[in-house]
Amino acid sequence: MKKYKIPEATINRLTVYSRCLEQEEIKGIETISSAEIARKIGVTPAQVRKDLAYFGEFGTRGVGYNVKDLKKHIMKILGLNSKWNVAIIGAGNLGSALFHYKGFQERGFYVAAIFDNNPEKIGKKMGDKVILDFRQDINNIIKELRISLAIVAVPADSAQEVVDKLVNAGIKGIVNFAPRSLSVPSDVILRRVDLAAQLEILTFNLQSKSQIYGK
Amino acid sequence: MKKYKIPEATINRLTVYSRCLEQEEIKGIETISSAEIARKIGVTPAQVRKDLAYFGEFGTRGVGYNVKDLKKHIMKILGLNSKWNVAIIGAGNLGSALFHYKGFQERGFYVAAIFDNNPEKIGKKMGDKVILDFRQDINNIIKELRISLAIVAVPADSAQEVVDKLVNAGIKGIVNFAPRSLSVPSDVILRRVDLAAQLEILTFNLQSKSQIYGK
DNA sequence: TAGATTGTTAATCGATTAACAATC
DNA sequence: TAGATTGTTAATCGATTAACAATC
Structure with a gap:
């Protein structure tokens, strides 16, 4: 059996395809072609077919494709046929925002716990949850609540320490919002999301329109 | 003069390099080699040199490279040698989170205004700002406060309408947090950030470890 | 000078796309 | 059957990397 390495960009697009199919499903569309999907999200039809052909x-x-079926297939490919429990580490502005963000729930992610290590925050309520003590409770809670993913929303300086403790507690997938490159063992998957960088890429593009790099 | 197309991935890495250099600068390191930068952020030294060589x-x-100087150069390349005024559209959970997020300020982005179109929210305070009426105020405020970037944090259904009005008001760079593909004229730059998709890529990777796609 | 590290070229690798046979 | 659209191959395109001359 030949094993393919699937491009990262393909996985990114799968998430976009599934969002697009969701909309079509709501509209009551039953069948869709690769050309229509492609047009809606701005890629080529060949790209769509190739991406799907990996799976x-x-x-x-x-x-064409049956909208409902294809959506189900993609959800399964992405691992969204089952629910995932998530912990948020850091009850600051970003952490509390992510806690209240409804977009996770919609896609099958349940924020099961929120942690901080600030004594002034620990014990306070956030929504229907009590903010837990990261240092004290993390290992137990992760086991008890069967949490497999963590979102790190702590200051950059403490991010590596937090990630180390999460790895130690058995977490295998981490999304890091702290603007710092972190290291994890090879069996743990770490993604970094830098919100400010999103704006920086915009400003680069706006700037470079009036400027030509070359030689 | 030959014009190069600079890979999107290169720009992404520039933001990471600048973060890395910031840290080194704080540590008091004066000189750094491409090999050291590469090791710290997990790419090849050739990659680092090639990325920089575009500019x-x-x-x-x-x-090697002088840390301070290189950081300054990269900030300039990214357009961060001047301040940028940003508007946030949507004063819901995500919008208010992004409003309070300190990471933007640190990189020279000033959140100058926050808008909503819910009458119950308009007029209320958020931090030191009053929530403005998107439909009524957007054009004037964008001109008055010289706002050039917008962050869209509204429900998916109203995202296209909001983006149309922003384009109409003269905004040239938009980061969209609504999980929907949107269309803008070719002179406007739109970036899409899907927070749930970050978790979905994790779950895909976790799943596919135990599963082999191929034929 | 010897050692080190950049900037750059050419080779490699991988992703995208055009084209078309398969087939509904 | 004719028309349409998939799944897949082969060609193209672009990004990464190895290697090395330039040079501090």
Whole structure:
């Protein structure tokens, strides 16, 4: 059996395809072609078909894809056929924002616990949850609540320490919002999201329009 | 003059390099090699040198790069040598989180205004700002406060309408947090950030470890 | 000079796309 | 059958990397 390495960009697009199919499903559309999907999200039809072909044959030649079925297939590919429990570390501005953000729930992620290590915050309520003591409770709670993913929303300086403790507690997938490169063992998956960087890429592009780099 | 197209990935890495250099600067390190930068952030030294070479010659052969100077150069390349005024559209959970997030300020982005179109929110205070009426005030405020960037944190259904009005008001750079593909004229730059998708990529990777796609 | 590290070229690697046979 | 659209191959395109001359 030949094993393919699937491009990171393909996975990114799968999440976009699934969002697009969700909309079509709501509209009551039953069948969609690669060309229509492509147009809606701004890629080529070949790209759509190639991306899907990594995982199977989901369409009908001459007809297209069944919206409901394809959505289900993609959700399964992304691992969204089951629920995932998530912990948020850091009850500051960003942490509390992510805690209240409804977009996670919609996609099958349940924020099961929120942690901080500030004594003034520990014990206070956030929504329907009590803010837990990161240092004291993290190991037990992760086991008890079967939490497998963590979102790190702590200051950059403490991010590595937090991630080390999460790894130690058995977490295998981490999204890091602290603007710092962190290291984890090879069996743990770490993603970094830098919110300010999103704006920086905009300003680069706006700037470089009036400027030509070259030689 | 030959014009290079600079890879998107290069710009992404520039933001990471600048963060890394910031840290080194704080530590008091004066000189750094491409190999050290590469190791710290997990890329190859050739990658670092190639990325920088798109924009100029910033190092000294046999020596390395001056940390302070290189950081300044990269900040300039990213357009961060001047301040940028930003508007946040949507005063819900995510919008208010982004409003309070300190990471923008640190990189030279000033959140100058926050808008909503819910009458119950308009007029209320958020931090030191009053929530403004998106439909009524957007054009004037964007001109008055010289706002050039916008962050869209509204529900998916109203995102396209909001973006249209922003484009109409003269905004040229938009970061969209609503999970929907939107369309803008070609002179406007739109970036999409899907927070749930970050978790989905994790779950895909965790899943696919125990699963082999291929044929 | 010897050692080190950049800047740059050419080779490699991988992702995208055009094209078309398969087939509904 | 004719028309349409998939799944897949091969060609193209672009990004990464190895290697090395330049030079501090």
